[in-house]
Amino acid sequence: MKKIITKSICGLMVLSTFISCGNNNSSSSEPSSSEEIEVSETWELVEIPGYTLGNEDTSTLEVVPTTTVRFHFNRADEQYTPWSIWGWDNSNSSGGAAYQFTHYDEYGVWGDVNLVDVAPEGKTCTELGFLIAIDPGGSWQAKDFGSDRFVTISPTSPGGIQHVYLLSGVEKQYPNKDATRKHSISSALITETTKLKIYFGLVKSKDFNFDAKNFTIEQDGKVLTNYAAEEYNSKSKNVVLNFDKELDLTKQIKVSYKFEKNHTDVAIPNYVVLFNSDAFAEKYTYTGDDLGVTFDKKLNPTATTFKVWAPTSSKMVLNIYDNGDPEKQANPTNSYEMTLGDKGVWAHTVTQNLHGKYYTYTVTNPEGTNEVVDPYAKSAGINGIRGMVVDFNKVNSEIQGWDQDVRPDFGTNGTDASIYEIHVRDMTIDPDSGVTKEKRGTFAGLAEKGTTYTNDDNVTVSTGLDHLKELGITHVQILPFYDYNSVDETKVSTDMSMEVEGSNYNWGYDPLNYNVLEGSYSTNPYDGINRIKEFKEMVMAMHSYGINIIMDVVYNHTAKTNDSNFQLLVPDYYHRRYSTGELYNGSGCGNEMASDRSMVNKFIVDSAKFWVDEYHMGGYRFDLMGLVDNKTMIDVYKGCSELYSKVMIYGEPWTGGTSKLKVAHDPANIKNQQTVQASLGQSYFADAGVYVGAFNDIIRNGIRGDNSPGVGWVYGQSSSYGGIYSGMKGLFAETNTAAKNVEPQQVLNYVSCHDNYTLYDQLESKASASRDFNRVYKQAETMVFTAQGVPFMQEGEDFMRTKVNMRGTTGKYDHNSYNSCDLTNHMDWSLKAENVEMFEYFKSLIAFRKATPELTISTRDEIDAVVTEKGDSKTIALEFDCSTKGGNSIYVVHASQDATHELGGSYEILFSNTNREVGSIVTSLDLLPNESIVLKKVA
CATH class of the missing domain: 2.60.40.10 (Immunoglobulins)
Incomplete structure (x- = not known):
């Protein structure tokens, strides 16, 4: 995944396995529900280097409309320099920006967020979201209190400045500095329908004498007295109140505790613990x-x-x-x-x-x-x-041919597939696409047949849908086309955006309405029926060309949190939270969906089944699948495979941060475990016929290097050969029994996708004059398509697509173009014409794999029975001897350096990334650097 603009932090981070929005380096451990708050005994003005003195009193200024929120921040360690504010207009779901602490006073440091700057043009910010972090929007090295927080903007304030006081590590916001010295209620939890648990945040525990008589419990304004307090727990600083009848969950409950004569603190209990209970479910x-x-x-x-x-x-x-x-x-x-x-x-x-x-x-x-x-x-x-x-029976009757639409057959299972990742707008927005202008960048544009581009040298190439057909792939994986949040559908254009600023472009990894098609991909986003008809016409067009559709889905988080429809309908239920109410942020985008809860599981399963049934989807790519529990993934697979037996379901086997779900493999605890590579060979997946798959980042990094970008095997990095051998056998790894138990249809081998650099940009940035670049490029892809498992590539990989950095930032290439412009992201059909020889090579590679069943073996047992490793760290070589099963003995050889390789028999050359004569018989090979050859044993 990659993204995104949301109301929360969606900064870029690079890992060896993926790029995601948000910060994965700082883990947010579960906050302590009881707090011993550390504050100064007295306010003393001490100079803080790097900040300007600013301790003026604004309380006496004229009361005017609020234009600024001033954040005051106190740290006991007085280490302020790395920290700054990340703020966003939560009321209008705008993207965020970093704001610096600029001044100091006797409390600590402070900085301003201008509400006019943070709000979209023409809008007013009524709720400001914020985080205190190190390098927000960049590396996100750390956050001071891990969850998003929000400030309700007062219409007026003295001098137009609304003050918020913060203590390091404490969630609570204080109206003034003196309030930070007082005892407080740190959290209140409804743990059962008759139990309320209250935690205290105490400045000094020895100064606190608990007395249950100081409580006032209200339910929609009515004071409740039908409870008894258990003994106060001085160690964890909490107390439990037991009610003699169930609390009404539909009414707001308010907990007040009078600490002193003139100091009462108030808290609204959350239902998180209750929602996690079997009784509630x-x-x-x-x-x-x-x-x-x-x-x-x-x-x-x-x-x-x-x-x-x-x-x-x-x-x-x-x-x-x-x-x-x-x-x-x-x-x-x-x-x-x-x-x-x-x-x-x-x-x-x-x-x-x-x-x-x-x-x-x-x-x-x-x-x-x-x-x-x-x-x-x-x-x-x-x-x-x-x-x-929507009455789909009526809509479908108005779409000519829909009642006859069927998914094309592509083989036995996923190993017979070849997947090509595309973005709806990218495919046809270029005027050179030949697509009718009014349809460019839309579903309708991708349904248009017979489009071509001819360059000045009179080279003509297919474009758009016809490009997909000519290439010969069996499936397209389409980046999110459900209704997402980040594009304003009232401002969509069929002209290419040439600059990042104002481009109104996004990949769509910020879900708004999961079961609705994205309006910006229709020719009339104001009409909800129009998008349905145009999408189904695109589906039929692809199916008529033998192409199935895999839908990229993001059930791991929502674009909005506090103002999402899920949160507003059932507060605190749909997103994972710590018991104190703080959000888990395993997505790096501010929240994560609580798939482990029964009604979230139901929603995801219902949604997935809907798209397969109504729109004839052929499968799903799950974004950040590690945030979706094992049980939900199993339920999705079973539910969808009942509707379509060859459905392909796979995903990113990782998270974008710390999640409540654990990395574990307990058959008795599947709803509390992340779905990662190591999950998929367990008894409850592969052994149970649940063939959920995952991307193989091990072979990806091994072949072309990590995402930094690093150097891989094709550039002589021989240390990564072990992972490549595993991938060539349709495995993620071979470390234990479960790892060796995964089926080949569960392993997606690839060297690039929408995340990170394109294959061309990755390899070109590390290019060496001593190597033939085109041969390097061809070999990287040839290793994917001659491996057992499921081959995958991204759009334009077949003609050396590049993404030029238009952001004005350091770097020649854009490795995270989620919200860049069309000029960066579009399919450049002139590049296809320029690199038509490379396209023809990819086309022949795909056709060769289809015609060679020994490369698409469908089960683990069959592969294990026929495979033999024949090479070393510098020459990857494997033989798949299917001769006793009615097939051939196929020998696959990839060299990273000059080498002589003895074959041990007579073999016919079937395919090569060089000018080897196909059909010639050889017994040994003098290999060039980055040469790849596939042979068939003849004697």
């Missing part, structure tokens, strides 16, 4: 298949039913709109109060066929009252602000 897990919108009958329906799961809500209102654009219709045409039923599901039936109407829910719960989009909405209006009611 048993009481509120809904298993029905009718969440979202359903109709009373398939043909000519006369009633429309809406259902939404929200067990902690006290009221739910269904809003119906004629228009999906709030600018054109501000208020609903009709609103209906919904009824709460079993398992926390709200429902209402309107006795009309509402196909084509738009809808939202207005939900009231302890978070307040908010209007939200249904997570189960199947289409939407502009920018995904309102869901759309």
